[in-house]
Amino acid sequence: MPRRRRQRVSIMAMLTVRYDSEEPRNGCLRVLFVTPEKLSKSKVLMHRLEKAYERGRLARIVVDEVHCVSQWGHDFRPDYKFLHVLRSQFPGVPILGLTATASAEVVLDVQKMLGLKADCLVLRSSYNRPNLLYEVRFQSGPISSSYSTILGLLKSEFLGQSGIIYCLSQKDTEGLSAYLNEAGVASAHYHANVQAEQRARDHVAWLEDKIKVIVATVAFGMGIDKPNVRFVLHLSPSKSVENYYQESGRAGRDGRPSRVILFWRLGDIFRLANMVFSEQTGLAKLSQMIAYVVDTRQCRRRLLADGLGDNSWKAEHCGQSPCDVCSATSGNSEGLELDVTGALNKMSEILQESSLNSQRLTGAKLVDLLSKDKTVAATLSSIVSGIPSRRKQTRFCEYLIAWSLCNDVVTMDFHFTPYSTIVYVVSSGRRRASRLRLPADVLVDGGVGDDGEARARKRPAALAIDLLSD
Secondary structure: OOHHHHHHHHHHHHHHHHHHHOOHHHOOOOOOOOOHHHHHHOHHHHHHHHHHHHOOOOOOEEEEOHHHHOOOOOOOOHHHHHHHHHHHHOOOOOEEEEOOOOOHHHHHHHHHHOOOOOOOOOOOOOOOOOOEEEEEEEOOOOHHHHHHHHHHHHOOOOOOOEEEEEOOOHHHHHHHHHHHHHOOOOEEEEOOOOOHHHHHHHHHHHHOOOOOEEEEOOOOOOOOOOOOEEEEEEOOOOOOHHHHHHHHOOOOOOOOOEEEEEEEOHHHHHHHHHHHOOOOOHHHHHHHHHHHHHOOOOOHHHHHHHHOOOOOOOHHHHOOOOOOOOOOOOHHHHOEEEEOHHHHHHHHHHHHHHHHOOOOEOHHHHHHHHHOOHHHHHHHOOOOOOOOOHHHHHHHHHHHHHHHHHOOOEEEEEEEOOOOEEEEEEEOOOOOOOEEEEOHHHHOOOOOOHHHOOOOOOOOHHHOHHHHHO
16 A cells, blocks of 8 residues: 555544544544444534534535445444434435445345435446455364465465455464464464554555465454455355455455455354354344355355345356356366265254254264264265265265255254353254255365275365365
8 A cells, every 4th residue: 555545544543533622613624434333422523513514514424334234234233223313413415325245135224224215326336256266165173174274375376475364263363373473474363352553563564565464353354455465265154145255355356366265164154153143134144154155056156146136147257267166177166966865864863863852962963973874874885985984974964964054954953051052953844955966075084095085176286285184
């Protein structure tokens, strides 16, 4: 970022702080940045804005991330609802709302919440980012088991390139960043509890390419507009398609080809469900995110477009930089067609038996019980030569449960304890199609050729580390 531009933004930030002690009549302020939380809590600030309005100095009101106004939005914030008073208090002042992620439903709700006219001007463009290559990789085991895969990418395909790695928790950012630094990859972790001065220093160092990699929570979002971000990785899925689109969309803003890779494991789904189940639309939006990572039949861009309500989508939009499902060089483009009727029946039996015995099963416990049953080995025998290893059976069961959640074969059941919320898996009582398309990387448990199997994925050779690390 040019130094002049950065200084101008800094000055405006300082003026925001000074504004509480200065009257608008002084005329020193041209632009005021303020949070909705501040507006809703400060009667003094609202009084001074009214004075500015009376003197004809309030020219325009701009609401960034305006989807936060809507209860149907992916990042609803209660204090945004206060913004509806701006229309009544400052009639005649134009209101401009900006967002990169708002479905048609959210747009209508925003218009209503802000008191805008039904025929107000709405400008939108396609959500398709043709220069981004979307990819999803199934993982198993603890979060840390993905560290070596990410390190391999940073030291090969992304060597010397600038990027962001998003994590679900502050602990994850610190753990991965420490691992990368010890391995010789300069990185910084970024989350809300890092001191503001340190966050600012790391942000500037990243903008100036002194640090190539930022490992961050969603706190690394406001004002991120670096054009040469060549990759955005997610150590875990986002809590909604909208969140994922926004976070991954920080790659390739200069229009050049860039990579976005999402790593996921079954445990992430339950972890996210715990985070969002109390939100009004949390679980519905998480279901769309689960479909994005599990579905290997539909184009990733198409799934994003559906989640964002973009009806203008055409299949050929994936041609310039095809996703892993559409690409002929991807393991996910191949897939392994598999009849899982027997495994689904056994899963149903296990869940019914636990219910009759007044027991509840977590996802991890269900994986353990199901993977030990001979039905799973029999199911895999059609695509695996010899007896499938326990590792393969475990990975298959993890994917199968995620697929079952996506297809409403099983559902999640939430229960409170004095100290936490536990997510259990229960049968939905419904039966769906019993054939699935299994991504080739699900049946990896030690490298190509394990158990006599020769199913090398048709990815570029540089990605072979993915087969060896999980």
